[in-house]
Amino acid sequence: MACYLTTGKHMSIYTSVLTVLLLLGITAPIALAFGFGGATAARSQIAPLRWFGKAYIAIVRGVPDIAFFLFFVIALDQAVEYLRHKVLCPDWEGPIRQGNDFVVCQAAKMPLGNAPQWVHESYGFGLAVLTFAIVFGAFAANVLFGAMRAVPRAQLETAEAYGMSQHQTFWRILVPQMWVYALPGLSNLWMVLIKATPLLFLLGVEDIVYWARELGGTKTPRFTDYPHGDWRMWYFLALLVFYLLFTRVSEIVLARIMSRLTHGQATAGGEAQRKATA
Amino acid sequence: MSCFQTIQDYGLRAIGIGERLLPREDFTLCHQFTLIGSGMIWNIYFGLLALTLGFFLATALAMGKASSRTLFRKPSEWFIFLFRGSPLFIQFFFAYFLFLNLKSVHPFFEPFTAAWLGALVVLFFNTAAYSAEIFYGALLSIPKGDIEAADAYGLSGWSRFTRVIWPTMLRLAWPGYTNEAIFLFHATALVFFSGFPAWQQRGDALYYASYFADKTFNPFVPYPILAFYFILLTLIVIAVFGFVNKRLNRHLPQNTRQKIRLRPNLIR
Amino acid sequence: MKNLILTTAVLALSAGMVMADGHGKTIRLGTEGAYPPYNFLNDAGEVAGFERELGDELCKRAELTCEWVTNEWDSIIPNLVSGNYDVIIAGMSITDERDEVIDFTQNYTLPDPSAYIATSEDADLTGGVVAAQTNTIQAAFIAEGGATLVEFATPEETIAAVKNGEADAVLADKAFLLPIAEADADLVLLEQEELIGGGIGLGLRESDAELKEKFNAAITTMKEDGSLNELLTKWEIFGQF
Structure with missing residues (x-):
């Protein structure tokens, strides 16, 4: 039994747990940054920027994430290589699209053709992070856009009355206050992000669900030292427990942050907190 | 073959009407649009029914979670936690497995292993759990004055619920609920992708999109078509829910009416 | 997508780990x-x-x-x-x-013949339910024939479907089915074979x-x-x- 649980394949599933956690950890701040950019663009004074922000939010949110993942990574990869190709090989003669093939010069390959495996893996991981961040950035943008509008107008007007410039009002008044309005939406987004990780294998990252399927599937004696029947059920049960625990822990942590943020805010929650301590 | 002919042949292919065989060569844009559109029938079917059924269960669950009786509260809390805490992917897997086993116990469960019912049940429970959480949040933020006023008018029990609490709860929850509806429609794409088998090549939009991607080896046409359909669907959902929102808020003075703000309170 | 992470799969061949300087890329x-x-x-x-x-x-x-x-x-x-x-x-x-x-x-x-696997020798291959993996040549083959096609996302699930009675038989490459039939006493490989592909x-x-x-x-x-x-x-x- 102990031997079975420590085969190389099982080691892979343990590593994939770390991979997933790492991905979540990296994606969250990047998605938030995208969201912030998107929301700021969507309420910009400059019309093209505003259109861009709104279109980004509407289009990416309108499409099921799974459909997006199925073609977007390849497109992203080709875009990166296309740009590098244009910069690095200006005197390349052949066409880039040869029939069905997408051909760029060797120097433009990402990563380079002779790069070791771990570089390929990290690059794939990076693309997955970026794709996740773009999708969830759109949702975050939507949340932040709402939150910025939820900050009471009086607060902003007061800032203007104090002679703050628009820039100052934005950074000193609006941004610090919007978080408390954004947090419920953002925490849900985080929950959603956790639950989107089974789709990672579409992006070429072998996640826990991929390994659970691989390990749980029926194994015939010819191809393994540990033949067994269809054990997917048990592996998925373990995954279920993992996800439920992770959700629970996230809920507790987010509740803490919320009570921190509400502190001293002009909202019902802040009022209740003030009364409780008074 | 004209595009009109194609629509006649394949427009209802997803529910088994029309040509028996899927197109196997010369994939035109018309083919792809028609078949993927035909698959949307399933997405709409799952989304609409799960949403309608889930609405009622969600109300019950929200009331249960807000109840002071442990007997009602605990099961509701656990139901909501279980379905909100796990990926839909895994829910589909377990549901299919469960229905298969139940089937051998009693023939009543026979149809549950087919997507049209089995997946519907999962989506129904799933959306009920998510909506219940939204409704619960709204329930807690009903102004105290409203309930006191109802008491003062001598309303109690059922009539207090249907006339005061329920409408107010809906009004408050509506923006969040709109988002849930959008996400439910997106979630329907997972049905044939991971959970349930497709019979006789009748599948949803994603099933046909991946069919074309597989046959043409070019993902850049079918998936954007799929995306186009879903954006369209999302716009329709937003429009319908916006209309309902207007009705829910029609008694309020013009300037305090709550605009439907797509601020996702709860999303999948 | 620079795919993937085969955690393991780095393999340098007999030429040794010398990074292929002579003949270019990997x-x-x-x-x-x-x-x-x-x-x-x-x-x-x-x-x-x-x-x-x-x-x-x-x-x-x-x-x-x-x-x-x-x-x-x-x-x-x-x-x-x-x-x-x-x-x-x-x-x-x-x-x-x-x-x-x-x-x-x-x-x-x-060309590897495709074979059927089923729980009994007399499975109905012409009018019954036959399972195959989604988007394979076998799936296309059944769709054209008289049997009812049911498609699963992975080969694993097709076998499970036969074992639990959802489908009467599975059509897949013979080399894939052979070890499964050997290892599982409930399943038999049928004699009928199809030459596709x-x-x-x-x-x-x-x-x-x-x-x-x-x-x-x-x-x-x-x-x-x-x-x-x-x-x-x-x-x-x-x-x-």
Whole structure:
């Protein structure tokens, strides 16, 4: 039994747990940054920027994430290589699209053709992070856009009355206050992000669900030292427990942050907190 | 073959009407649009029914979670936690497995292993759990004055619920609920992708999109078509829910009416 | 998508770890890793099977440095043409529609007949329910026949469907079904076989004619000295050259 649980394949599933956690950890701040950019663009004074922000939010949110993942990574990869190709090989003669093939010069390959495996893996991981961040950035943008509008107008007007410039009002008044309005939406987004990780294998990252399927599937004696029947059920049960625990822990942590943020805010929650301590 | 002919042949292919065989060569844009559109029938079917059924269960669950009786509260809390805490992917897997086993116990469960019912049940429970959480949040933020006023008018029990609490709860929850509806429609794409088998090549939009991607080896046409359909669907959902929102808020003075703000309170 | 993370699959061939300075870049071999005996992941999580041994031998003969990557079956061709690996070696039958998009080397197996597996000898193959993996040549074959087709996302689920009675039989490559029928007393391999698809070859980009020739030459030498036949026998794959 102990031997079975420590085969190389099982080691892979343990590593994939770390991979997933790492991905979540990296994606969250990047998605938030995208969201912030998107929301700021969507309420910009400059019309093209505003259109861009709104279109980004509407289009990416309108499409099921799974459909997006199925073609977007390849497109992203080709875009990166296309740009590098244009910069690095200006005197390349052949066409880039040869029939069905997408051909760029060797120097433009990402990563380079002779790069070791771990570089390929990290690059794939990076693309997955970026794709996740773009999708969830759109949702975050939507949340932040709402939150910025939820900050009471009086607060902003007061800032203007104090002679703050628009820039100052934005950074000193609006941004610090919007978080408390954004947090419920953002925490849900985080929950959603956790639950989107089974789709990672579409992006070429072998996640826990991929390994659970691989390990749980029926194994015939010819191809393994540990033949067994269809054990997917048990592996998925373990995954279920993992996800439920992770959700629970996230809920507790987010509740803490919320009570921190509400502190001293002009909202019902802040009022209740003030009364409780008074 | 004209595009009109194609629509006649394949427009209802997803529910088994029309040509028996899927197109196997010369994939035109018309083919792809028609078949993927035909698959949307399933997405709409799952989304609409799960949403309608889930609405009622969600109300019950929200009331249960807000109840002071442990007997009602605990099961509701656990139901909501279980379905909100796990990926839909895994829910589909377990549901299919469960229905298969139940089937051998009693023939009543026979149809549950087919997507049209089995997946519907999962989506129904799933959306009920998510909506219940939204409704619960709204329930807690009903102004105290409203309930006191109802008491003062001598309303109690059922009539207090249907006339005061329920409408107010809906009004408050509506923006969040709109988002849930959008996400439910997106979630329907997972049905044939991971959970349930497709019979006789009748599948949803994603099933046909991946069919074309597989046959043409070019993902850049079918998936954007799929995306186009879903954006369209999302716009329709937003429009319908916006209309309902207007009705829910029609008694309020013009300037305090709550605009439907797509601020996702709860999303999948 | 520079696919994937085969945690393990870095493999430097007999040429040694010397990073192929002489003859350029590393050739990346893309496979699925879920289709025994052709390719699967062994207990250590590494690519193994008939194609692993074949691929390693071919690279040695062609004097190439190769490494292995795994990729989902559904996107295995798009990722090849987009340049994320250079060769598909994944039990892929040579078909006309695939040949329009990519190039194949000569076949390294004879056409493998597809076979049915069922719980009893008298399963109804013409009017009953037959399971197959989504988007395979077998699925297309059943769709055209009289039986009711039911498609599952993975081969694993098709077998499960027969065992629990959802389907009467599964249609899949014989080499894939054989070890399953041997290991499971409830399942029998039916006598009826279908010849669909051609032999299996390596898939390459159409613009990679030079690489294709190298592999073609290597396959020819393996056919001539009988080492290919040895491998086929070892992995119990139908047919000899």
